[in-house]
Amino acid sequence: NAGVMQNPRHLVRRRGQEARLRCSPMKGHSHVYWYRQLPEEGLKFMVYLQKENIIDESGMPKERFSAEFPKEGPSILRIQQVVRGDSAAYFCASSPEQRETEQYFGPGTRLTVT
């Protein structure tokens, strides 16, 4: 069973560009979570999604950030007009139905804004 897939693994964007990060959950998992890890810090929760629904986006910055998990295809975390402070590692995790307490993490996307 393949694990959580994230792509790209590394992404470089200039200030003002858009970043699109993709996450394919483990097979059979319908719950997706996004976390951000800033340098020298632990992971911070951003958003929790189920298929076609945003359940909790309390950790998302109010502007420029959005997330979706469509009926078909991967979950997307989108950052518009990136700034240097967006440089971080972004991790996606997934969990199976009825077992929301155990999350399986992907390898992360490391975003660098120049």
Place this chain on the structure above:
Amino acid sequence: AQSVTQLGSHVSVSEGALVLLRCNYSSSVPPYLFWYVQYPNQGLQLLLKYTTGATLVKGINGFEAEFKKSETSFHLTKPSAHMSDAAEYFCAVSDAYKLSFGAGTTVTVRA
């Protein structure tokens, strides 16, 4: 709100020595607690978890942790360190689905 505090951002141990990583939690409800390990440039791997039941939890790679409600602690131990244990370790508490992580403890193992 639930939170965890990891005591010590860096721990250095000799190969074969005891590894002890400290974690204290704050929670208004019975907590679900986790330890994850992160190797350089990789994602997080679950070492072990506590939900209910037995307070001594055994995980992968010889690690274990003990839930102590009276001390609000969930310390991680391994009796004998191996070079491959060099990594960053995160304690986390779950709020139904939202994981709140500590700042992490980096472990280095001396030969």
